Each structure stands twice: as C-alpha cells, then as structure tokens.
Amino acid sequence: ACSSKYVLSALHPMWQGPLVAPGGNRQSPIDIRVRKSVFDPHLKPLTPDYDPRTCSQIWNNGYSFLVEYDDTTDKSTLKGGPLEDNFRLCQFHFHWGESNAWGSEHTVDRRLFPAELHMVHWNSDKYSRFEEAVMEENGLAVIGVFLKIGKRHEGLQKLVDVLPAVRHKDSVVEFTRFDPACLLPTNIDDYWTYAGSLTTPPLTEAVTWIIMKQHIEVSHEQLAVFRSLLFTSAEEEVQKSMVNNFRVQQSLQGRTVRSSFT
Numbered sequence: 001a002c003s004s005k006y007v008l009s010a011l012h013p014m015w016q017g018p019l020v021a022p023g024g025n026r027q028s029p030i031d032i033r034v035r036k037s038v039f040d041p042h043l044k045p046l047t048p049d050y051d052p053r054t055c056s057q058i059w060n061n062g063y064s065f066l067v068e069y070d071d072t073t074d075k076s077t078l079k080g081g082p083l084e085d086n087f088r089l090c091q092f093h094f095h096w097g098e099s100n101a102w103g104s105e106h107t108v109d110r111r112l113f114p115a116e117l118h119m120v121h122w123n124s125d126k127y128s129r130f131e132e133a134v135m136e137e138n139g140l141a142v143i144g145v146f147l148k149i150g151k152r153h154e155g156l157q158k159l160v161d162v163l164p165a166v167r168h169k170d171s172v173v174e175f176t177r178f179d180p181a182c183l184l185p186t187n188i189d190d191y192w193t194y195a196g197s198l199t200t201p202p203l204t205e206a207v208t209w210i211i212m213k214q215h216i217e218v219s220h221e222q223l224a225v226f227r228s229l230l231f232t233s234a235e236e237e238v239q240k241s242m243v244n245n246f247r248v249q250q251s252l253q254g255r256t257v258r259s260s261f262t
C-alpha cells in the first residue's frame with residue numbers, strides 16, 4: 001500500500017493551490033503538442049505484468065479514490081518502454097470533471113478528455129519503498145490513459161459498484177482480485193513519454209510519465225458514479241462533490257516529449 005499512511009488532507013482547495021511548484025522545471029500535467037513530440041526508435045514496448053491477487057483495498061483519500069496494490073513483493077510490475085529499471089504497481093486512481101467537457105490532467109493539442117486514469121509504479125530496483133522513491137528523480141513511473149464517454153466498460157463496473165462504500169473522505173473498503181490490465185487500451189505500444197512530477201502535493205519531480213495514445217471508453221452512467229463521491233468526510237457539515245480534481249497544465253520549460261510511434 002503505497003500511500004495509505006499519508007492522507008493528503010483537505011486537498012480540494014489545493015486545486016487553486018500551487019500552480020507551479022517552487023523551483024519546479026519539470027512539472028505535470030502538460031499539453032502534449034503532437035507535432036512537437038519526437039519519435040524515439042529506441043523506445044521498447046511496455047511490458048506490464050500485473051497479478052490481480054495483489055489488489056488489496058479501495059479508499060477515498062480526499063482528492064480521488066485509490067485502488068491499492070500490495071507492493072511488498074515484485075508481483076505486479078512494469079518494465080520496458082522508456083524505463084531502465086523494474087517498477088512495482090502501488091495504486092491507480094482517476095481525475096475527472098463535473099461535466100464530460102473536461103476532467104483530464106494532460107491534454108493532446110489542447111484537447112481535454114472527461115477523465116484520466118493514472119497507474120502509479122515505483123522503482124523497486126533502486127528504492128525499498130514508495131515513500132523513498134517519491135522523492136527521487138527516477139523514482140516513479142505513471143501510466144496515463146484518457147477516458148472517453150461511450151460504451152460501458154465491463155471491467156470497470158466491479159469498481160464502480162463499490163464506490164458508494166467509499167463515498168466520504170478517509171473511507172476504505174477491502175477490494176480484491178481486480179486486474180488493472182483490463183483498464184489499459186488494446187494498443188499499449190503507442191505512447192508519449194516525458195519527465196514530470198506528481199500532479200498533487202508534494203508535486204515532487206520524480207515521475208517518468210507514459211501517456212497512452214489510445215483512450216478507453218466508459219459509459220456516462222459509470223462516470224456519474226465517480227462524481228457521486230465526496231471530497232469531504234462524513235463528519236463535515238457541508239458535503240462537497242468530488243469533481244474537477246485535476247491540476248492545470250504546466251509549462252514544458254524546454255522539455256521534449258518523445259513518442260513511441262511515428
């Protein structure tokens with residue numbers, strides 16, 4: 001469990017919060033200018049290898065809902081692509097809007113998507129735990145997948161059905177045997193990659209971002225259940241809908257976005 005010990009409390013005001021990390025020159029998210037990305041023929045195919053039995057729980061941490069994986073062994077890993085080392089899956093979560101017109105963190109030629117999936121991994125060749133890796137420049141690898149409104153995503157439904165149980169901040173339920181690979185698009189060979197950061201505090205510049213070119217589809221009803229979650233805990237008198245939990249795009253500051261495809 002890679003972040004269960006840290007609750008980033010009362011985060012929703014942070015959306016008006018740090019627009020650029022102090023001294024940050026590799027911040028995320030960014031707008032991916034397709035024609036400015038550089039094809040890199042040395043980029044290898046990505047090889048995710050996930051074991052659904054490492055899925056442990058789902059919880060509302062006050063900025064998204066996290067599906068957490070047991071990352072105490074190398075059972076669910078990510079290798080290849082731009083990565084030199086072996087990375088361990090620790091959690092996945094989403095960012096979404098209050099309407100289908102926006103919600104993603106990254107954009108492609110300024111195009112917004114209704115939501116974005118982030119699959120978070122940490123470098124288990126170089127570090128011994130997530131909290132250590134999150135402070136290092138080659139510590140994390142996050143796969144980003146855009147969501148579009150369309151046909152119902154059958155694999156996602158098992159997750160959608162349990163969301164009402166984690167409606168409030170700090171609520172957690174056991175969630176097992178979920179295969180995160182079902183959320184990846186059919187084509188994972190075409191992606192963009194760049195050096196960036198966490199998109200929520202501590203905004204550390206530790207992330208190798210791998211953004212899938214192909215999106216996945218979810219139904220309007222499935223995304224509406226995401227929007228039924230709350231930023232606020234059960235005790236708070238004013239309940240705030242968990243929507244628009246995305247950070248604004250940050251400047252590229254001279255970085256190059258590489259593509260695995262022409």
Ligand SMILES: C[C@H](CNC(=O)c1ccc(S(N)(=O)=O)cc1)Cn1ccc2ccccc21
Binds near residue numbers: 120134197198
């Ligand atoms: C970062 C960690 C909490 N945040 C995350 O795990 C995280 C993961 C992915 C993203 S995203 N949207 O970029 O994919 C954003 C945040 C807690 N934590 C661990 C060590 C640590 C030290 C200081 C403060 C918080 C700390």
Ligand SMILES: [Zn+2]
Binds near residue numbers: 093094095118199
């Ligand atoms: Zn995220």
